[in-house]
Amino acid sequence: GRQGWPERAGGLGGSPLRRGVVVEELTKFGCPPPFAASLVEVLGPAVLEFGSAELVEQYYPRLLDGTDVWCQGFSEPEAGSDLGALRTRAIDDGDTWRVTGQKIWTSYAGSAQRCLLLARTGSVEEGFKGISALLLDMDTPGIEVRPLRAMTGDDEFAELFLDDVRVPKDRTLGAVGAGAAVTMNVLANERSVLAWQRQAWLQSRLSAVVAEMVPVGEQDDHTIGAAYTAVHALRLRVRETFDTIASGDSAGPLTSVDKILLSTAEKAVFDAAMKLDPELLLLGDGPSAERWQYDHTYARASSIYGGTAEIQRNIVAERILGLPREK
Ligand SMILES: Cc1cc2nc3c(=O)[nH]c(=O)nc-3n(C[C@H](O)[C@H](O)[C@H](O)COP(=O)(O)OP(=O)(O)OC[C@H]3O[C@@H](n4cnc5c(N)ncnc54)[C@H](O)[C@@H]3O)c2cc1C
Numbered sequence: 001g002r003q004g005w006p007e008r009a010g011g012l013g014g015s016p017l018r019r020g021v022v023v024e025e026l027t028k029f030g031c032p033p034p035f036a037a038s039l040v041e042v043l044g045p046a047v048l049e050f051g052s053a054e055l056v057e058q059y060y061p062r063l064l065d066g067t068d069v070w071c072q073g074f075s076e077p078e079a080g081s082d083l084g085a086l087r088t089r090a091i092d093d094g095d096t097w098r099v100t101g102q103k104i105w106t107s108y109a110g111s112a113q114r115c116l117l118l119a120r121t122g123s124v125e126e127g128f129k130g131i132s133a134l135l136l137d138m139d140t141p142g143i144e145v146r147p148l149r150a151m152t153g154d155d156e157f158a159e160l161f162l163d164d165v166r167v168p169k170d171r172t173l174g175a176v177g178a179g180a181a182v183t184m185n186v187l188a189n190e191r192s193v194l195a196w197q198r199q200a201w202l203q204s205r206l207s208a209v210v211a212e213m214v215p216v217g218e219q220d221d222h223t224i225g226a227a228y229t230a231v232h233a234l235r236l237r238v239r240e241t242f243d244t245i246a247s248g249d250s251a252g253p254l255t256s257v258d259k260i261l262l263s264t265a266e267k268a269v270f271d272a273a274m275k276l277d278p279e280l281l282l283l284g285d286g287p288s289a290e291r292w293q294y295d296h297t298y299a300r301a302s303s304i305y306g307g308t309a310e311i312q313r314n315i316v317a318e319r320i321l322g323l324p325r326e327k
Contacts, residue, residue, distance in 0.1 A: 001033075001040065002064050009048055010061030015246045020196050020239075027200040036069055036108050041193040043070050043116045046185040047135065050174035055135065059114065071112035072186065073103040073136070073160055080105075081311050083118065083183060084128040088162060090119035097121070097134060097167045099142075103160035107305075109145045110158050112138050116186065117167075118179050131179035135171045142166070152297045188251045190306040191259035192241040198262055198302075199234045205295065206231055206269050212288070213276040220276055227272040230265040237261050253319040256312040263303035270296040 004018035005011025019041070023033060040063055048056060062068040079086040088101025099119050109115070115136040122130025138145075142165040147155035173182050206227055215221055238258050241251050273292055274281045281292050303309035317323040 001037070001066065005044075005060075005064055006048070008053070009044075009056050010064050017242055017246050020193075020242050023197050024200040027197075027204055030204070032201045032204070033197065036111075037066070038194050038197050039070050039072065039108065040064065041197070042190045043072060043186060045189055046116065046133070046182050047173065049185060050133065050178070050182050051135065052170065055171065055173075059135070062113075068113040069108055069111050070114045070116060071106050071109045071138075073106050073109075073115045073117035074183070074186075075105045076102060077104050081308060084131070086118055086120060086131065087124070088117070088119045090121045090132060090134065090167070092121070093166075095169055097132075097169060097172075099134070099136070099162050099165040099167055101162050103162070105148070105157045105305075106145075106160045107157045109138070109160050110147055110155070114138060115160070116173070116182075117162075118183065121176050126177075128180040128183075129177055131183075132176050133173040133179045133182035134167045135173060136165065136167050140165050140167070150301075152294050185250070187307060188255045191255040191262075191312070192238055192251050193245070194306070195234060195258045195262040196238040196242060198266065199231060199238060202231045202234070202265055202269050206272075209269065209273050209276065213273065213280075215276060223272045223275050227265070227268040230261070230268040234258070234261040234265040253315050256307075256315040257320075259306055260309060260312050260316070263309055266299045266302040270299040 002010065002012045003022050004014050004016045007013050026033060044060070044063060047060065051059075059068070063070060074083055074086075076086050076088060088099065088103065090097035090099045097119070099117070101119065103117070106115070115138055117134045117136045118131055119134055120130050121132040124130070136143075142163045144161040144163070146159045146161070148157050148159060149155050150157065206224075209227070210224060215224060238261075241255060241258055244251050270292075274296055280289050281296055284290075284292070318325050
């Protein structure tokens, strides 16, 4: 996991493209990195860009070698798509922030050692300009994690309650009030590099559809063909994003296209499995059936996490196509 990360962060150096190659090769040989490990790609680059040298030196090597799991404390009960409305407050108390509020849908909060948390350091009227990004240690007093069960049966995510949690000021990422820039960095990676990892895995799951299920007639062939096209469209698009990142540029709003292609491809692969073998996916027992059932159910989340499909389409319309902004 250290290939393609800078040496100052405990990595082995080299182009970020190496990270994509390693993931794809591991997946090809049946060892896809666990989804939790993808948080390295989602949160890591923001800490590299906005964290102090000391913060990177202290925390990064433990993230890269898998010692620490990180989680992403963005969404709140009243602030998901509209993160600018978030209400978790960080009150200035000399050398520390005192943080109080609630987060929701925080993936891996139950096992994480650190959390990249968005909190309001300014006023509500300031919207996103009053929000800062803090790197929080999950064993700080005042944090309570309550697991949430998803429809897959897993409690991957949780509610996070924060009651007067003290965070040293030197754990602020970027300037106070610069939470928007950190958020954009995180979301761009969540919508693209994570999509690369997912496409590698989707290729292997689509191969399993072909190997394990028997197509009946032309309609089924067409379904498999459409899923194949969706996965490869995703692959080609994210490959370009990787080139952008490798050249040192930020990936920007185009990553919303990557995210739309990801949710389209993920649903296409598992809907194809459902169409070809509904009995297995709906009623089957045993590890293989349970895996298909889990993956088919989880695919529903692909158009929600990292920003919903509707939000991505708004971004494409307004920021790429230049259509009028929604009132
Ligand atoms: C598996 C999974 C893991 C997640 N992990 C994390 C995590 O680790 N950390 C974290 O912070 N969050 C996480 N989330 C939460 C996720 O980011 C939010 O669910 C998502 O951003 C949507 O926010 P919301 O649920 O509040 O829905 P809302 O924002 O309330 O949206 C509800 C519906 O309204 C639509 N909508 C809202 N605004 C608009 C608009 N302007 N135009 C058109 N349609 C609109 C949405 O598309 C959606 O269909 C996770 C979610 C899932 C499913």
